[in-house]
Amino acid sequence: MLVIQEIRDLKTCKRLAEACLPLNLEVLVCSAFKEGFGESPGQQQVAILSKSSADGAWAEKWKTVGVVDPPRGFAFAVIPFEKAQIAVYSVHLKSNLVKGNSDRENQLNILKRELAAEQVVSHSTAMLKDYSRLSGFIAAGDFNTNRDQDLFVSEKTLQTFKEAGYLDWSAALPRKERVTHPGSGKYPDATFDYIFSKGLKQKGATEILHTKVSDHRPVTCEFELPE
Numbered sequence: 342m343l344v345i346q347e348i349r350d351l352k353t354c355k356r357l358a359e360a361c362l363p364l365n366l367e368v369l370v371c372s373a374f375k376e377g378f379g380e381s382p383g384q385q386q387v388a389i390l391s392k393s394s395a396d397g398a399w400a401e402k403w404k405t406v407g408v409v410d411p412p413r414g415f416a417f418a419v420i421p422f423e424k425a426q427i428a429v430y431s432v433h434l435k436s437n438l439v440k441g442n443s444d445r446e447n448q449l450n451i452l453k454r455e456l457a458a459e460q461v462v463s464h465s466t467a468m469l470k471d472y473s474r475l476s477g478f479i480a481a482g483d484f485n486t487n488r489d490q491d492l493f494v495s496e497k498t499l500q501t502f503k504e505a506g507y508l509d510w511s512a513a514l515p516r517k518e519r520v521t522h523p524g525s526g527k528y529p530d531a532t533f534d535y536i537f538s539k540g541l542k543q544k545g546a547t548e549i550l551h552t553k554v555s556d557h558r559p560v561t562c563e564f565e566l567p568e
Contacts, residue, residue: 344389346387354388365392372388400414401415419468429481432461478507480537481537499535518549519532547561547562
């Protein structure tokens with residue numbers, strides 16, 4: 342399965358699936374979130390591709406709470422595997438881009454990511470009522486936060502998943518080996534991309550691949566199916 346962020350649209354997803362032959366990947370869901378004040382979809386969408394068809398799949402915009410309005414949203418799919426169903430989330434949380442008052446905007450960016458994390462956890466709990474065989478969860482993508490930098494020391498985004506029973510399998514890697522966004526200029530190396538799971542046992546180690554296809558390095562791992 343492929344969990345993708347910053348892909349342009351459904352047409353691009355289908356082209357990617359064709360390029361991955363003979364894997365026979367199906368586009369389960371590709372978002373079409375609008376960007377800014379316009380009516381056109383933005384160019385940074387989220388998607389899920391899989392060899393198996395889904396029992397349910399859709400994209401959902403983040404909910405606004407007060408002045409905290411996270412951009413975009415999540416793509417979601419429930420995929421059947423033998424006797425189990427696995428729920429998968431593709432997320433691309435708020436970036437660290439700031440304009441003007443950097444302290445205030447940094448804090449607002451953090452709040453947007455924290456709110457999004459809370460909504461994924463809440464949504465996953467709700468899905469247990471709708472899918473009787475649901476026994477595992479995966480939340481993956483660009484979280485735009487990093488436990489290794491002082492800028493994020495107060496942020497609770499990653500902790501929210503941990504407290505909800507999700508495991509971050511890359512946490513066991515040495516710091517240099519878990520870099521997913523190589524630094525450039527004033528920006529240091531960072532671990533922004535994660536695969537969180539709940540109710541699943543990992544097979545082997547998490548791998549972070551070195552490629553020039555994107556400025557982010559792909560993260561990959563294998564899981565054992567629940568019995």
